[in-house]
Amino acid sequence: MNQIFKNRLLLLFSVMLFCANSIIKAQSxxxxxxxxxxxxNMLNDKQQYSFKEAVFSVENSYYQxxxxxxxxxxxVNFLKNFANAIIQNRDLTYKQSDKxxxxxxxxxxxxxxxxxxxxxxxxxIDYKPFYYxxxxxxxxxxxxxxxxxxLLTTKKGNCNSMPYLYKILAEELGVEANLALAPNHxxxxxxxxxxxxxxxxxxxxxxxxxxxxxxxxxxHLDAIKNGVFMKALNNKESLALCLFDxxxxxxxxxxxxxxxxxxxxxxxxxxxYPNFAKALILKAExxxxxxxxxxxxxxxxxxxxxxxxxxQKDLKAKELFELMTKxxxxxxxxGYRQMPEEMYLDWLVSLKTExxxxxxxxLLNNFTK
Numbered sequence: 610m611n612q613i614f615k616n617r618l619l620l621l622f623s624v625m626l627f628c629a630n631s632i633i634k635a636q637s638x639x640x641x642x643x644x645x646x647x648x649x650n651m652l653n654d655k656q657q658y659s660f661k662e663a664v665f666s667v668e669n670s671y672y673q674x675x676x677x678x679x680x681x682x683x684x685v686n687f688l689k690n691f692a693n694a695i696i697q698n699r700d701l702t703y704k705q706s707d708k709x710x711x712x713x714x715x716x717x718x719x720x721x722x723x724x725x726x727x728x729x730x731x732x733x734i735d736y737k738p739f740y741y742x743x744x745x746x747x748x749x750x751x752x753x754x755x756x757x758x759x760l761l762t763t764k765k766g767n768c769n770s771m772p773y774l775y776k777i778l779a780e781e782l783g784v785e786a787n788l789a790l791a792p793n794h795x796x797x798x799x800x801x802x803x804x805x806x807x808x809x810x811x812x813x814x815x816x817x818x819x820x821x822x823x824x825x826x827x828x829h830l831d832a833i834k835n836g837v838f839m840k841a842l843n844n845k846e847s848l849a850l851c852l853f854d855x856x857x858x859x860x861x862x863x864x865x866x867x868x869x870x871x872x873x874x875x876x877x878x879x880x881x882y883p884n885f886a887k888a889l890i891l892k893a894e895x896x897x898x899x900x901x902x903x904x905x906x907x908x909x910x911x912x913x914x915x916x917x918x919x920x921q922k923d924l925k926a927k928e929l930f931e932l933m934t935k936x937x938x939x940x941x942x943x944g945y946r947q948m949p950e951e952m953y954l955d956w957l958v959s960l961k962t963e964x965x966x967x968x969x970x971x972l973l974n975n976f977t978k
Contacts, residue, residue, distance in 0.1 A: 646956075711801050813960050
């Protein structure tokens, strides 16, 4: 009798554990589903566009609803008020008719990149800007190193979080800021009357000419022509970046997922921005992972070319293999080239070491009193 009771108790415990895990998983997925829906509603004009809300919804999904968005909004509001104070208390040398807009760009740039004196009662203190953190710049060890929430908390950021925050602050001030992509990189593009389109590089606080971007050696002319790199992204294309971030965060939360949600997010991103290389790569990598799972189910080792042929006797495996092969070819055809991470860091540093060679000095002069 005691053994029967123990067996029943063990069975009951197992069922309860299974149910608890299912509920936790369902709740976890719901955070991602809600974030996806928020961004999708913005893309479909069913909800007011807000890059800030899109970014924080992605980050909140990763934190499983525990992100203190109220605190983050207070931080953003403080920076917005600070920017308005800068605008009111300095006069740029810039004299074109769009001076009001440019003054807002200059204020956000100052907050992001410059040490500024602040009068607090009878004391003047220095406001410290955000700065580039060279540790884990790609978020391999900790994806939160790419988050705006972490940037706001630590003032340490990278080429993902810093341009995102710049765009958020610009939109808080009522002006547009266009994100743009380079190999492994995100930066800001603006259009003004004096200079036309110009670049703002937040990792070093410089306004580089396009020649610096081309100096990487990994921007193929086809990539420019096809909008893979150096394109000023509109707001909906910027939301496509958020959908990619959402899919990437989902993979970190659920590393053994079936790929369904990741493909849903990347496919929606590609509807908006068809030549978005990172989304194309993640889509192909997801199909590759699905193919390899089918190989594993057949007890076939993935490092043997002969096994790949054997696996394709399965119709689903054959379909996935052909699909991912086509996808990788397309990525190459539109001009994307993978830049080694070590080379990327060297290229990034070159902007400071060769500043005289690449900087738009006229723009820097316009952004001073």
